[in-house]
Amino acid sequence: MPPRCLQLANINPNFINMEYAVRGPLDIRAGEIEKELERGVKMPFDQVIRVNIGDCHAMGQQPVTFLRQLLTLTFEPRLLYSPDYPEDVKKRARLILDNCQGHSVGSYTDSAGLEVVRRQVAAFIERRDGGVPSDWQNIYLTGGSSPGIKSIVSLIHCQLDGKTPGVMVPIPQYPLYSGAITEYGMVKVDYYLEEETGWSLNRKELQRSFDECQQHCNPRALVVINPGNPTGQVLTRDNIVEIIKFAHDNQLLLLADEVYQDNVYDKNSKFYSFKKVMHEMGEPYSSQELVSFHSTSKGYLGECGIRGGYMEVMNLCPKVKAMLTKSITAALCSTTAGQVAVSALVNPPQPGEPSYERFISENNATLAALKERAELVYNALSGFEGYKVNPIQGAMYVFPQIEIPPKAIAAAKAKNMDPDVFYASELLETSGICIVPGSGFGQKPGTYHFRSTILPQTDKLKLMMEKFRVFHAEFMKKYK
Amino acid sequence: MPPRCLQLANINPNFINMEYAVRGPLDIRAGEIEKELERGVKMPFDQVIRVNIGDCHAMGQQPVTFLRQLLTLTFEPRLLYSPDYPEDVKKRARLILDNCQGHSVGSYTDSAGLEVVRRQVAAFIERRDGGVPSDWQNIYLTGGSSPGIKSIVSLIHCQLDGKTPGVMVPIPQYPLYSGAITEYGMVKVDYYLEEETGWSLNRKELQRSFDECQQHCNPRALVVINPGNPTGQVLTRDNIVEIIKFAHDNQLLLLADEVYQDNVYDKNSKFYSFKKVMHEMGEPYSSQELVSFHSTSKGYLGECGIRGGYMEVMNLCPKVKAMLTKSITAALCSTTAGQVAVSALVNPPQPGEPSYERFISENNATLAALKERAELVYNALSGFEGYKVNPIQGAMYVFPQIEIPPKAIAAAKAKNMDPDVFYASELLETSGICIVPGSGFGQKPGTYHFRSTILPQTDKLKLMMEKFRVFHAEFMKKYK
Numbered sequence: 024m025p026p027r028c029l030q031l032a033n034i035n036p037n038f039i040n041m042e043y044a045v046r047g048p049l050d051i052r053a054g055e056i057e058k059e060l061e062r063g064v065k066m067p068f069d070q071v072i073r074v075n076i077g078d079c080h081a082m083g084q085q086p087v088t089f090l091r092q093l094l095t096l097t098f099e100p101r102l103l104y105s106p107d108y109p110e111d112v113k114k115r116a117r118l119i120l121d122n123c124q125g126h127s128v129g130s131y132t133d134s135a136g137l138e139v140v141r142r143q144v145a146a147f148i149e150r151r152d153g154g155v156p157s158d159w160q161n162i163y164l165t166g167g168s169s170p171g172i173k174s175i176v177s178l179i180h181c182q183l184d185g186k187t188p189g190v191m192v193p194i195p196q197y198p199l200y201s202g203a204i205t206e207y208g209m210v211k212v213d214y215y216l217e218e219e220t221g222w223s224l225n226r227k228e229l230q231r232s233f234d235e236c237q238q239h240c241n242p243r244a245l246v247v248i249n250p251g252n253p254t255g256q257v258l259t260r261d262n263i264v265e266i267i268k269f270a271h272d273n274q275l276l277l278l279a280d281e282v283y284q285d286n287v288y289d290k291n292s293k294f295y296s297f298k299k300v301m302h303e304m305g306e307p308y309s310s311q312e313l314v315s316f317h318s319t320s321k322g323y324l325g326e327c328g329i330r331g332g333y334m335e336v337m338n339l340c341p342k343v344k345a346m347l348t349k350s351i352t353a354a355l356c357s358t359t360a361g362q363v364a365v366s367a368l369v370n371p372p373q374p375g376e377p378s379y380e381r382f383i384s385e386n387n388a389t390l391a392a393l394k395e396r397a398e399l400v401y402n403a404l405s406g407f408e409g410y411k412v413n414p415i416q417g418a419m420y421v422f423p424q425i426e427i428p429p430k431a432i433a434a435a436k437a438k439n440m441d442p443d444v445f446y447a448s449e450l451l452e453t454s455g456i457c458i459v460p461g462s463g464f465g466q467k468p469g470t471y472h473f474r475s476t477i478l479p480q481t482d483k484l485k486l487m488m489e490k491f492r493v494f495h496a497e498f499m500k501k502y503k
Numbered sequence: 504m505p506p507r508c509l510q511l512a513n514i515n516p517n518f519i520n521m522e523y524a525v526r527g528p529l530d531i532r533a534g535e536i537e538k539e540l541e542r543g544v545k546m547p548f549d550q551v552i553r554v555n556i557g558d559c560h561a562m563g564q565q566p567v568t569f570l571r572q573l574l575t576l577t578f579e580p581r582l583l584y585s586p587d588y589p590e591d592v593k594k595r596a597r598l599i600l601d602n603c604q605g606h607s608v609g610s611y612t613d614s615a616g617l618e619v620v621r622r623q624v625a626a627f628i629e630r631r632d633g634g635v636p637s638d639w640q641n642i643y644l645t646g647g648s649s650p651g652i653k654s655i656v657s658l659i660h661c662q663l664d665g666k667t668p669g670v671m672v673p674i675p676q677y678p679l680y681s682g683a684i685t686e687y688g689m690v691k692v693d694y695y696l697e698e699e700t701g702w703s704l705n706r707k708e709l710q711r712s713f714d715e716c717q718q719h720c721n722p723r724a725l726v727v728i729n730p731g732n733p734t735g736q737v738l739t740r741d742n743i744v745e746i747i748k749f750a751h752d753n754q755l756l757l758l759a760d761e762v763y764q765d766n767v768y769d770k771n772s773k774f775y776s777f778k779k780v781m782h783e784m785g786e787p788y789s790s791q792e793l794v795s796f797h798s799t800s801k802g803y804l805g806e807c808g809i810r811g812g813y814m815e816v817m818n819l820c821p822k823v824k825a826m827l828t829k830s831i832t833a834a835l836c837s838t839t840a841g842q843v844a845v846s847a848l849v850n851p852p853q854p855g856e857p858s859y860e861r862f863i864s865e866n867n868a869t870l871a872a873l874k875e876r877a878e879l880v881y882n883a884l885s886g887f888e889g890y891k892v893n894p895i896q897g898a899m900y901v902f903p904q905i906e907i908p909p910k911a912i913a914a915a916k917a918k919n920m921d922p923d924v925f926y927a928s929e930l931l932e933t934s935g936i937c938i939v940p941g942s943g944f945g946q947k948p949g950t951y952h953f954r955s956t957i958l959p960q961t962d963k964l965k966l967m968m969e970k971f972r973v974f975h976a977e978f979m980k981k982y983k
Contacts, residue, residue: 027820028723028754028792035660038826046614046832073604078611081604095579099571124553124561129806131558134526166646166810169834177686180515202833206657243508274508312508326609328839330646340507346518352526353682354649359808360840 041205042198042463049447050075053457068455072487074475075457077252077419079325082478084389087324089382090367093119094329097128097363111376119363128359134352136164136333137359140366144333147369151284152299161337163347164365166330166357168282168316169199175278175314175334176203178347179243189240191232191275193224195422195464195472197252210240215467218424221413222256226265233273244276245269250283250294250417253464253474255397257292257416263300271311279315282332285322288394289416298337313337319364321419323389331361331368393419396477396484403488407495419476422461427471431502443471449498454490521685522678522943529927530555533937548935552967554955555937557732557899559805562958564869567804569862570847573599574809577608577843591856599843608839614832616644616813617839620846624813627849631764632779641817643827644845646810646837648762648796649679655758655794655814656683658827659723669720671712671755673704675902675944675952677732690720695947698904701893702736706745713753724756725749730763730774730897733944733954735877737772737896743780747788757793762812765802768874769896778817793817799844801899803869811841811848873899876957876964883968887975899956902941907951911982923951929978934970 031039053071060066073081080086089112096102096116103113122139124130135141141162148157165171180188189210192200204211214232216222224247236242247266249258258266270277279297287294302309319331336344371386372378397415405412409426427435427442435445443460450456461472479487511519533551540546553561560566569592576582576596583593602619604610615621618639625639645651660668669690672680684691694712696702704727716722727746729738738746750757759777767774782789799811816824851866852858877895885892889906907915907922915925923940930936941952959967 027818027823028756029659029823030820031822031826033661033663033723034823034826035658038658038830041829041833076611078604079609080607081610083605086607086609091579095575095582098578099575102575123808124558125563127560127566128808129559129566129804130561131556131807166838167835173834178515178518179509181513183513199833206830206833243513276508324609327611328603328608328836330836330838338507340510342511343507343509343514346511346514349521350518350686353521353679353686354653355647356808356810358646358810358838358840360838 037206037208041202046076047459047463049444049451049457049459052448053451056451056455066455067453068490071451071455071457072479072483073457074479074487075459077321077476077478078327079321079419079478080327082476083480083483084325084478085385086326087367087382087385087389089372089378090324090326090364092378093367094360094363097359100126109377111372111378115366115370119366123359128363132164132356132359132362134354134356135162135348136357136362136365140164140362140369141333143366143370144335148296148298148335152296152302155299155302157335161335163334163336163351164357164362165332165334166361167320167327168280168318168332168334170357171314171316171332171334172199172278172280173203173206174347174351175244175276176209177207178343178350179276180207180209181243183241186239186241189236189242191229191236191242191245193246193248193251195253195461195466196246197248197280198463200246201465210236212236212240212242213465216251216254216256218411218413218467221416222251222254222422224258224262224266226269229266229269242273242275244278246278246280247297248280249297250286252280252283252418253420253422253459254413255415255418255420255422256413257287257289257294260295260300263295263297264304267297267301267304267308267311271308277311277313279313281315282318282321283418284317285390286393286419287417288397289414292416294417298335310338312339317368319361319368322368323386324364324368325389326364329360329364330358331364333365392481393477396479396481397421399481399484400475400477400488403492407492408499415477419478420474421477422464422472422474425471425473428499428502431498434502443473446471446498447473450491450494453497454494456487456491456494517686517688521682526556527939527943529924529931529937529939532928533931536931536935546935547933548970551931551935551937552959552963553937554959554967555939557801557956557958558807559801559899559958560807562956563960563963564805564958565865566806567847567862567865567869569852569858570799570804570806570844572858573847574840574843577839580606589857591852591858595846595850599846603839608843612644612836612839612842614834614836615642615828616837616842616845620644620842620849621813623846623850624815628776628778628815632776632782635779635782637815641815643814643816643831644837644842645812645814646841647800647807648760648798648812648814650837651794651796651812651814652679652758652760653683653686654827654831655724655756656689657687658823658830659756660687660689661723663721666719666721669716669722671709671716671722671725673726673728673731675733675941675946676726677728677760678943680726681945690716692716692720692722693945696731696734696736698891698893698947701896702731702734702902704738704742704746706749709746709749722753722755724758726758726760727777728760729777730766732760732763732898733900733902733939734893735895735898735900735902736893737767737769737774740775740780743775743777744784747777747781747784747791751788751791757791759793759795761795762798762801763898764797765870766873766899767897768877769894772896774897778815790818792819797848799841799848802848803866804844804848805869806844809840809844810838811844813845872961873957876959876961877901879961879964880955880957880968883972887972888979895957899958900954901957902944902952902954905951905953908979908982911978914982923953926951926978927953930971930974933977934974936967936971936974
């Protein structure tokens with residue numbers, strides 16, 4: 024090998040430290056197994072079931088007709104004259120095209136996105152929050168929620184009094200946060216969700232985490248994921264009030280990951296936006312700095328590949344907001360396909376419009392199926408020996424605690440694996456089910472978990488649960 | 504105002520230092536003027552002509568039918584059964600859908616993009632470069648070229664021997680580079696293109712720049728933009744050989760921005776890819792580490808808003824490449840619309856296929872119109888008093904040097920403006936033409952330039968050139 028300009032020793036060390044467990048070694052192994060199956064290699068199963076990624080369409084969820092028609096009409100405006108498309112969709116497509124330079128989605132939009140879509144987002148938020156005002160100039164359209172989250176994490180990257188900036192994240196957390204924090208060389212400050220009370224969040228634990236990190240970093244922001252990923256809980260209003268007070272009292276920017284706001288299944292749970300609660304609390308809390316993220320990748324749309332999303336930034340100092348805008352400008356703009364998808368999310372057909380009946384029935388069917396699957400998964404796993412499972416109130420995931428017998432822990436150690444990775448790896452190799460070990464999200468030391476989505480179509484999910492049951496029984500028989 | 508968690512004093516200082524001139528104050532002012540015109544405010548012109556951004560469709564370039572049909576069929580697969588779409592497009596759409604999880608572009612792709620499209624890109628590069636092999640596993644699909652460039656700049660961010668990493672960029676340069684370098688807190692190392700010899704690049708100047716920067720930074724990479732932005736030159740093969748030797752001798756990663764590879768107008772110029780030249784030079788040069796960027800935003804497609812692009816990374820140490828892949832993984836994947844657009848770029852209809860005639864005639868018409876406009880702009884501006892203009896061999900821009908009379912320089916000073924900004928601002932306010940002052944790209948001290956695109960439709964461009972002529976004559980009369 025010739026000498027290289029770039030070697031591990033002279034590249035960005037943060038790239039080396041970064042982890043992204045959702046697409047870690049097990050995901051790669053799952054891909055290899057799929058290729059082996061294609062080549063006809065004999066396995067104890069005939070397909071890999073990927074419940075490691077919240078990838079709705081990949082698991083058979085059907086696209087919402089209205090959204091795809093809106094995209095089609097904006098890509099091929101000639102179809103605006105076709106009788107095959109409903110008038111309400113055409114009207115929406117024309118409005119978007121009229122607001123694109125040169126009437127083409129092929130032109131750049133403003134860096135923060137098309138004004139017309141940003142205004143639709145603001146109107147959507149006002150409706151959702153019962154009239155709490157939303158300023159369209161606070162809306163930034165993003166390519167999914169990931170780039171938005173990364174831009175905010177990067178914004179607060181500032182060494183103060185010799186201390187590295189820190190971001191408080193829940194444990195367990197979605198690894199996008201740990202990834203971004205590590206990529207920018209910042210400190211991840213863990214606070215634990217309380218598994219015993221349904222993954223709730225309490226102020227005492229926030230305070231402990233905040234106090235302990237002071238020695239080695241300067242905490243600047245607090246991330247909350249509601250409904251929870253990977254934990255599937257929906258925060259109560261009281262819990263949200265507590266969190267807002269804590270952020271305010273400690274001068275922390277609040278980052279509310281609310282991408283699962285439409286995924287609430289439990290009849291006793293309700294989604295409250297941080298913005299609405301903050302507003303209702305009045306001053307000084309209603310002036311709290313907050314960024315809320317939403318996406319077209321989840322909910323009833325599940326359009327992960329299109330990359331649509333938005334963030335609403337609230338109460339930011341105008342000069343700071345100007346810097347955020349400037350930094351986004353250099354990346355030109357987010358994809359217009361994503362922006363059109365956001366428009367579909369926030370400005371859906373209304374009662375009386377020609378597309379309404381179809382839209383609402385598709386929407387309801389998807390959410391009802393997810394609700395059914397949430398119960399199915401919860402009920403099935405709750406019956407497994409040594410499992411502790413919290414009900415899936417929302418989002419798309421279950422995150423059970425599993426008791427791994429000492430003999431299995433020893434077997435894992437012999438293979439130089441964490442016990443939860445060992446369990447997940449055995450599951451993949453013997454049954455083709457691909458889950459993510461809890462260590463990828465973080466868990467209390469000495470406890471073991473995994474995350475599985477609830478996304479396979481119901482029949483397939485039942486089959487999967489049966490395979491899983493057999494695997495677990497065998498595993499326990501072998502190692503107990 | 505309540506106290507804020509985030510203030511200018513405690514956010515990322517790199518955000519404050521960043522500049523992105525293409526969308527600077529003049530672009531914002533142009534937007535204000537447009538709104539004033541809409542409200543009926545009287546101006547000395549009835550529309551703003553935006554020649555500040557390389558935004559093809561915004562200036563009336565028509566989308567390529569084949570690309571839009573491919574997008575439509577992948578987003579609405581029901582149309583695969585419509586007789587309105589040619590079979591070759593359907594075949595391509597089916598191939599893409601067959602390679603999407605769940606047969607939907609709504610599912611996530613691999614982080615580096617769909618394997619099928621990456622293979623098409625590799626085949627395209629091999630055809631382009633006369634058989635020089637391309638490995639599809641070196642191809643990363645990106646959302647336009649910007650995110651690719653940013654990820655590579657970030658990859659080499661490593662403090663070595665207490666020195667900050669530097670990136671060598673041409674002056675004038677496209678401000679994406681300065682923006683990314685500043686955002687990551689790295690050092691921009693300027694080397695000057697030689698205006699007198701048609702913006703060519705010589706080794707002596709590269710060496711000067713490299714030597715002088717050693718005291719304050721550690722140069723890691725060399726950026727070359729070919730065809731040039733904002734300068735419009737096409738590098739000769741000899742020039743490319745020189746650059747490759749220089750990069751090799753100084754252990755610099757080569758970043759070749761080749762997004763204008765299809766935009767060559769001068770009959771004596773030819774596009775040579777850095778990869779091909781490197782390959783032909785043989786060892787040790789053929790092992791040089793190189794990243795090449797391409798995009799669907801320019802060329803005959805001009806699909807800026809869709810955000811499609813790719814990068815080919817060559818000769819990278821496998822361990823380093825793995826880190827790059829990992830960092831991309833955390834952003835999940837680039838937009839599928841962009842990936843489909845890349846597929847259209849690299850796998851267009853072939854002779855004999857039903858879409859071929861239409862495709863090739865649209866493609867030729869667009870490139871012929873751009874060639875005509877390049878000549879038109881060059882000829883018009885060459886006649887202006889005090890202008891020095893290099894021929895527009897390629898890309899989409901002209902970057903003339905203008906002599907600004909001392910009286911105008913004094914008038915600019917009185918307004919606290921750079922002279923080139925003053926000139927561009929006067930042009931905007933009196934004629935509605937929006938250009939970018941040379942200082943946004945960098946220029947030799949004491950010289951003044953601006954960048955204008957050649958994108959307005961020919962009739963409009965003629966009108967614009969006449970307005971421009973009148974403005975310049977008045978300006979000279981006033982200040983000479």
